[in-house]
Structure formats: structure tokens, C-alpha cells
Amino acid sequence: DAGVTQSPTHLIKTRGQQVTLRCSPKSGHDTVSWYQQALGQGPQFIFQYYEEEERQRGNFPDRFSGHQFPNYSSELNVNALLLGDSALYLCASSFRGTSDYNEQFFGPGTRLTVL
């Protein structure tokens, strides 16, 4: 099992550009969440996808959007990039079952630098 994979590992963009990050969940998982982690801070929740729909959303502007595909993989899109969007973007997968706890498996992240 490859676990959660993300691509690319690093990315450099300029202000105003658009970026797409990709995530493949752990085998057997059907839910994907995205987090943004600025330097020196804890990860901040962006949104979560299940059954190809956005189910929860954090306090992020509409410039941040996503998609989930039938194979459960997901994309995070950010439009009109700002310098402040520079961060590590983490994808986490989980199974939306009846478990009473919430173990999420994280990928290694994509490091986005906006110049």
C-alpha cells in the first residue's frame, strides 16, 4: 500500500497564476481533506470531499476550489495566487465509515512557493 500520495512535491509560481495540486488517497479510503500549513504554524483545514462533493469547508476564499474523482482522488485548485498562499499543502484521506474515531492519513505535502 503506497499510502497517500501527492504531486508535485514542489512548485514555484508567480502572483496571479493558477495552480493545481493532486492527491491520491490511501487504498480503501473514500474521503479526502486538504490542509494548508504556513511556516511555523499548524495545518489549517481548507475543505473535505466525499462522494465527489465538498462536505465541509474552512475559512478560505473562493479562490480555493477542489474536485474529487470517481476513483476518490482529488485536486486542489488555487486561482489568482497571492504571496500569502506560499505554504505546504497537505492532503489527508480517511474512510467515512461508522468508526467512532477519526484517524486521518496524511500525504507528504506539496510545497508551493509564490514569487
Add this chain to the structure above:
Amino acid sequence: DAKTTQPPSMDCAEGRAANLPCNHSTISGNEYVYWYRQIHSQGPQYIIHGLKNNETNEMASLIITEDRKSSTLILPHATLRDTAVYYCIVQKRPKGGSEKLVFGKGTKLTVNP
């Protein structure tokens, strides 16, 4: 979700027990305590969780006080590979789904040789 308070940093000698405290004085009865850690340049990793009883797994032990207002994560024999940021998260029981994780700044644990 209840907020947590953790010391910003701690040191521990290799081979000794590392005891990481977390204060969650506003925790509700239906909220769990989760611990994750993040080794440098990696994504966070689940360690353990508990409701009100002490818990132990292959990675760590979790001690929750009787009033549930604080907890301690114990790494019984810390190694250099345990150097990481440790996050204590209080979260309500998910309703058939995966709730978002609300991370604070965590505790930077440094294990020294």
C-alpha cells in the same frame, strides 16, 4: 471544538520517557482527545486517541485526568526519531464521517542523544 494549550517546546534525553502535557479545560462530554505528530518535512501522523480512559498502543500511552480537563502523551523510551512537533486535538465524535482536524501550534519535542 474545544481549544487546547500545549507548551511550545520540550527536551528529552534519548531512552528516557517523554511526557507531553495538554490542557483542554473546556472539553465537552462527547469530545475525544487525539494526538498527532509531524516529523520535519512530513505530513502529520496519527498517534493515539481517547475519551476518558487511559489508552496504550504500540507508539504511546495517553493518560487523561478524571475531570478530562488535561491529558499527557507518554513516549516510554524516546528515540531520536521521535523528534517532531506533537499536536493535541480535541474533537467531537464524528457522525458517520471524518471531522476536520483543528491544529494548534503543538509542542516541538527534541530528543537529545
